[in-house]
Amino acid sequence: MISLKESFDPRNNSIGFLRWLMAFMVIFSHAGPLAGFYGGHDLGTQISDEQSLGGVAVAGFFFLSGFLITKSKMGRASTPRFFWRRIMRIFPAWLLVLIVTAYALAPIAYYRESGTMDGFWNATTDSPFTYFSNNMWLPLAQHNIAGMGESLPFFQLHGGFEWNGSAWTLAFEFGAYILVGVLGVAGALAHRMIGGIVASAIILLAMMQWLGFGNLGLFGIVFADFRQLLLLAPFAFGILFALFGDRIPIDNRLAILCIFIAGWTYAKGGWLPFGQYAFCYALIWFAIRAQFLKNWDKHGDFSYGIYIIAWPLMQFAAYFQLQDAGWLVYHVVIVAGCHAYAYLSWHLIERPALQLKDWTPGWLQRLLDRTAPTRVRVISAVDPTYPARLARRTPQTTGAPT
Structure with a gap:
């Protein structure tokens, strides 16, 4: 039986398609709270008590990231070079979207909502001028600009406003990069049993969290925030796939079983402690088997740009009542807008930045x-x-x- 190590070709796989697809899973999921579709709730929560469709996609993102980033660190790059490359992948596009939000989308939306610009540029709380500086290091310290959003579906349904409510995952992702860097410096990737123990411990702690075994904050303040293990667990699973690829079989029958387990646990329960890992196996199997999609991203990797602009664009669209045009028109416009922005972001910012890697x-x-x-x-x-x-x-x- 062929192994993951033997079958995975980093230049010939459909991971680009999967990341693109999962970026749009997040968009469709968030159309619930942001536009009032699906009863005002994230898509997927109608059948699952544990995770939305967007949350499923984020788990997939983190798994693939854990796999690819670990393989990168196990390669020839030094640790400083490893972090430099991660910085150049994450920060340029992120800084751009902060600027676009604060100085393009927000002022237009503010005028649309208020009929005046009075109180926007001189806002004493949540100023547009502090939105960039407060959020540029990834943790979101400022969520709103000039007290906006009270007329929107998200505020009316959930009592708050976020200009980029999906970007909270970026800080956790960069924290996961730091984990891989530390493991590399400590020799835990070269000695894969050590790295495997660390990754397995993270997954075990996550299972304990979802199954209700005690207060995980006792293991350190980092685990007091449930989101840490929510995202670290699939990332750690990706680390295991990178470390032990020679022992992981790529088998069609196993993939079918994993797809069934993932679907069953998502609908019936057990997704977070068990089912998401079956889903992750199905992802890597699909990435290897679906060779007809290997050139999906030949014109650029748009998934990151789509992910970080989608929420701001959907909030912006809500100011113009785009949701009133109906589900189909809303999604066509949002998908087209996200693609246009991501195309420009990739060719003007992301790809030039990566050329400096x-x-x-x-x-x-x-x-x-x-x-x-x-x-x-x-x-x-x-x-x-x-x-x-x-x-x-x-x-x-x-x-x-x-």
Whole structure:
């Protein structure tokens, strides 16, 4: 039976399609609370007491991210390079969407709601000028701008307003990147049993959380927020797939069983402690088997841009009562708008930023060269395999982008 390691080709798979699809699962799910469809609730909660359709998609995102990011760290990139690449993937597009929200969408929406700009630019609470600085580091410290949103379905249904209510996951994702970086420095990825124990412990803690075993805050303040394990668990499952790919079979019968388990637990119960992991296996199986979708993202990876603009765009559309045009018109307009924005974001911001992923300033490279012997000795004391892995690396280009 062929294994995941043997069958997964990083250049020939349908992960691009899956990420695109899951980005739109989030959009369709959020159309409930943001536009008043589905009884004002997230799509999926009508049949599941545990998770919305958007939550299912986010679990899939984190699983695939855990798998791909861990494989990246296990490759030839140094730890500083690993984090630089993660920064260049996450932050440029995020900073752009903050600017677009605060200085394009919000002022137009404010005028639409109030008929004047009085009180917007000079707002003393939740100023548009602080929206960028308060949220630029990923944790969302400012949710609203100038007290907007009281006329919208989301405020009327749920008593609040968020300009980007789906972006809360970004801080947790970057925290997961830090976890992978720490595991790499500690040698827990080179010695995969150690990494496997850490990842399995996270999944076990998550199962304990969902099955109601005690106060997990006792394991540390980080686990006091249930969302930490909600997202870390599928990410840790992805880490396991990266570490033990040679032992994980890619089998059609197993995939069918996992699809059944995922569907059953989603509808009947047990999704969070058990079913989501079956869903994750089905995702990686589909990514390998559906070769006809391998070129889905040949014109660009739009999933991230879609994910971070969808909520603001849907809130913006609500100011113009787009939801009153009906379910079909609403979704066609939102899908088209998200694609247009994501296309521009990818070609103008994200792809140029990623072209800097191997860039090193000359002064920094000189510093790294001078300190290299000391760094090798220190890291080798923790991870004896480090010198061998270092020797396999391709020398980095310095001084200019490649």
